[in-house]
Amino acid sequence: MNRFGLSSVLFFWLLISVMVPTFLLSALYLSSFKETLLEQEQEHLSQFADKKVKEVEDYVSERISDAFTLSQSAEVIELFSRLLTHYQIDREGQDYLGILENYQAVYQQYTDYGYLDLLFITPSEEVIFSLTDKHEFDKEQLPGEAFSHGLHGVVQKAKYFLESSSSSFEYSPLLKQATAYIGAPILLDGKLLGVIVLQVDSQIIQRVTLDVSGNLSSREVVVAAKRGSYFSYQAQLKYDSEVEIGGLLPVFKLPKPLSNAISGLRGVVFAEDYRGEKVIAATRYIPSVQWGLVLKEDLDDVMLAYHELLRLSIFMFLAVIFCVLLLSGFLGRWLAKPFESMIEMTQAIASGTTKSTILPQGTKESYALALSFNQMTHSLALARETLEQQVEERTRDLTHEISLRESKERALTESYKELNESMERMQSMQSQLVETEKMASLGGLVAGFAHELNTPIGVAITASSLFLRELIILEECYKNSTLTEVVFDQYLSEIKDTCFLLDRNLKRTASLVSNFKLVAVEQTNLHKEKFDLRDLVDSLLKSLTPETKKYPVEIVNEIPGEIIINSYAGDFYQLLTNLVLNAMIHAFDGMKEGKLTICASLCQYNLVLTVADNGKGVSQEHLSCIFEPFFTTRRGSGGSGLGLSIVYNIVTHKLRGDIQVSSIPGQGTEFIITFPIDT
Amino acid sequence: MLIKIRLSFYICLFIIGLLVALQACDTKQNTKVKIGILHSMTGTMSFSERDLVDVISLAIKEINRGGGLLGKKIEPVLADGASDWNIFAAKAEKLITTDKVAVIFGCWTSSCRKSVKPVIEEHHHLMFYPLQYEGLELSPNIIYTGATPNQQIIPSVHWALENIGERVYLIGSDYIFPRAANMIIKDQLKSRGITPLGETYIPLGSNDLTEALREIAELKPDVVVNTINGDSNIAFFRGISTLSKVKVLSYSIGEPEVRAIGAELMVGHFAAWNYFQSIDSDENKRFIDAFKREFGAERVVNDPMEATYIGVKLWAQAVKSAGSFEPLRIRSTLAHQSLNAPHGVVSVEAISQHLWKTVRIGQVRDDGQFDIVWSSDSPIRPSPFPTYHKKQEWLKRLRELELK
Secondary structure, three states: OOOOOHHHHHHHHHHHHHHHHHHHHHHHHHHHHHHHHHHHHHHHHHHHHHHHHHHHHHHHHHHHHHHHHHHHOHHHHHHHHHHHHHHHHOOOOHHHHHHHHHHHHHOOHHHHOOEEEEEEEOOOOOEEEEOOOOOOOOOOOOOOOOOOHHHHHHHHHHHHHOOOEEOOOEEEOOOOEEEEEEEEEEEEOOEEEEEEEEEEEOHHHHHHHHOOOOOOOOOEEEEEEEEOOEEEEOOOOOOOOOOOOOOEEEHHHOOHHHHHHHOOOOEEEEEEOOOOOEEEEEEEEEHHHOEEEEEEEEHHHHOHHHHHHHHHHHHHHHHHHHHHHHHHHHHHHHHHHHHHHHHHHHHHHHOOOOOOOOOOOOOHHHHHHHHHHHHHHHHHHHHHHHHHHHHHHHHHHHHHHHHHHHHHHHHHHHHHHHHHHHHHHHHHHHHHHHHHHHHHHHHHHHHHHHHHHHHHHHHHHHHHHHHHHHHHHHHHHHHHOOOOHHHHHHHHHHHHHHHHHHHHHHHHHHHHHHHHHHHHHHHHOOOOEEEEHHHHHHHHHHHHHHHHOOOOEEEEEOOOOOOEEEEOHHHHHHHHHHHHHHHHHHOOOOOOOEEEEEEEEEEOOEEEEEEEEOOOOOOHHHHOOOOOOOOOOOOOOOOOOOHHHHHHHHHHHHOOOEEEEEEEOOOEEEEEEEEEOOO | OHHHHHHHHHHHHHHHHHHHHHHHHOOOOOOEEEEEEEEOOOOOOHHHHHHHHHHHHHHHHHHHHOOOEOOEEEEEEEEEOOOOHHHHHHHHHHHHHOOOOOOEEEOOOHHHHHHHHHHHHHOOOOEEEOOOOOOOOOOOOEEEOOOOHHHOHHHHHHHHHHHOOOOEEEEEEOOHHHHHHHHHHHHHHHHOOOOOOEEEEEOOOOOOOHHHHHHHHHHOOOEEEEEOOOOHHHHHHHHHOOOOOOEEEEOOOOHHHHHHHOHHHHOOOEEEEOOOOOOOOHHHHHHHHHHHHHHOOOOOOOHHHHHHHHHHHHHHHHHHHHOOOOHHHHHHHHOOOEEEEOOEEEEEOOOOOEEEEOOEEEEEOOOOOEEEEEEOOOOEOOOOOOOOOOHHHHHHHHHHHHHO
16 A cells, blocks of 8 residues: 655645635636626627617718708709709700709808718609719719619619618719718609709718727727628728728628628627637627628737736646645655654664664654653663563573473373273273173073973973873773773863863973073174064063062053164163163062053154153162162162163163153152164 | 545535535526417407417527526417407406516507507507508507508509509508508609599408499509408409409418418419518528428418517517516617518617518419519618608598598
């Protein structure tokens, strides 16, 4: 990650906090300044153009009213009719020329009013009166054709509209200047007598257009009139002295502002003028002379103040940026300086020297920081000295402690080895004991079995000996011929009984032997096999009958059929044998009757096997150590204390299950064996 | 790096905040301004006046599309004069006092204008009147965008005398405009030393022209100057078409009327207007295209419609230069306004509040349009009171006419 120096951060911050708002505000100010400037100028131009229009219109309407007054004056009407009469009689006659000369002198004053000529024209466009003889229309020429466009126009308007009107300016080659005409109809009793026309020179219009107030040198009034596809400038151009007033130019040469003005668009435009210069121009249309009037100023001229301001502000902006740069550089260095010596010092401390101190300088904070740095170094140096001593002492203590610990460890290892050995011894002894116990129980079993066998065999022997004795008696009787039918019958029935007895006891013997064989075989079976738990318990109970019948206990097998498990059947025999015999021996001591229930249920993948009795129960203190090896309450009467220990081992080790015992003294004991099954 | 990003985020936030604040400072409200349209949407005049309403709505649309006026959109309020000038006066009152419109564009007939005029003047309000009329009126509160007699009647009479013939017969409907027009026409004839062969007035809406037609057939004039208004024209032209060599010069027949009467009855006859649809100029093409795009290609435009269009545009221009919708202020800026209208350059004559207009005479073609046979080469100064009489004399003559 890049880190910025204090100077650049300061520069950046100053730029943002000072320069950005300043820049935005000044940009806003500049744009509004520009807008106001242009708006003001537009407003100013508009007003001035309106003034110009009014001036021109006033001027024209003054001329028109002059012509109108003349046309209304009785003297003129009378003169006109006289001239017309004489003219129609003889246009070269003395009468006509006399009157003409006479009145030329009378109306000569009009040339002083700024008129070039005063003309009387008949409706058929013949000039019957003129102040000068120096007009361009030759009297020999046909009427109409001789008239210039402007003159023709005002005469036509007087005839067609009975209104006074004015023409626009056009160049007269004869007078070598631009002239315009003002015409007014002369009516006598509502009948059109003729037209009176005043010819106007362009001087006054020139004066009007040249007077441009305002402080901008480029301000100019341009006027032009359009005729068909031609147009003519009506006043001298400021920047193009070669242009002739009234001279016809093709319409496509019209610059945009003027074209706007002539086509009646009133307003302000930004466009190029006739020089190709960008201008701001107010455009006006003056209908009385069909003029387009443009009052324009060079845009550069107008924007001069703005451009100066813009230049100044850019310069100021750059200057301020430079100042900010300089200021932030100095400030940054000044602020960073105390830190430099602190950095040096901390580096020195890091490399182990603690003797350096800093000269406090800079701001209040850095001064305080330097002082506390110095204090810190001082205390560091102190701490370092005491620390060395302490470390030495501590090392010594630690070495001592370590040697002590090592000797202790050695002793521990030895005792551990001894313990292991005794453990091994214990284990071998335990297994020996277990084997012994197994053998002992097998021996007990065999003894019980022998005893059991003894009864039927004894009975069989007795019966066979009885049978033999009877046979002997029968033989004697037969030999003695004392054998009566009654005796033989009695005898036969006796033999039959004896044979029954014999048969029953021998069968019983056979069954006992086969059961015993089964138990013996399965006790030694170390392989897993599938068996039905209920059947297994049944056969076990049968084989245990010799032992169990000694006790007044009813043993109930409540295991439901069809619990098929795949396990070590021998272990089950041993397990159940031990539990059952244990219950017989301990639970019902001194009781007249009792009940032992064996039941089982499948719970998911576990088998829960319960062996419960309703005997006298086990006391709480014995319950806790009931599965410990060699724990017995009948040490004296031949208990080994290994029965339940074996059960515990079989359940926990071989079947990988769990055995729990619960007992309520006086009511009974219950063993619950839970182990996973593999069906 | 992270600091930098966060910083630029803050800067952006700052700038956005600044812009929002600036925007909030801009209190320009974008509301609407109402303008009144006072024309007959029902009754006999509605046939002609509906066209004017269409043109006004076109002009308003154009102005609104261009951003409105002074930041406001224009909303027209249409009042139906129902071809009854008493209703016209009442509706004008309502437009001014209730709807508070900035300006009214309205009226067709002179009678209607004369009844609305006192209402407008009383409220010092502003109305644009778009029809050519008999002149002889000057109201400071009405801008007349139609032709005055010297912009239509007077030059066309002189043209007819010079180009058709000097035997003139006058026929017109019996109300103020034809009578005033004929009075002026007779002045023109007099200025050339001519008296008309005859002069007939037929009641408005009458179709019984047999007497007049018989007289015309008998007198065989070169020109019949026709100031008949309305349906009577159909009967008139049907009758005239049987008489060869008689040309009719009409002042109330525009393109829609030609269409209604039937171009075949009218071919070769003349009409005087400031505007014909057949004028060949870019402005006119633009105007016609805009109108047809808005209302259908089969529609035609005529002089009063163009004058109406000019009126709305001039008003808009005056509002812009006044910077206000106040009628009095607009009236002062309206003086000297000029415009490149479809028929040519027009400008407002400050004194009379009429327009400088170019005069044209058209001859009916078989397609119902006009061939322009003559036009004044420049706009003509409006002269509501032709200067060959004094104003007082004109008013006297007008009163005499009204008493007849």
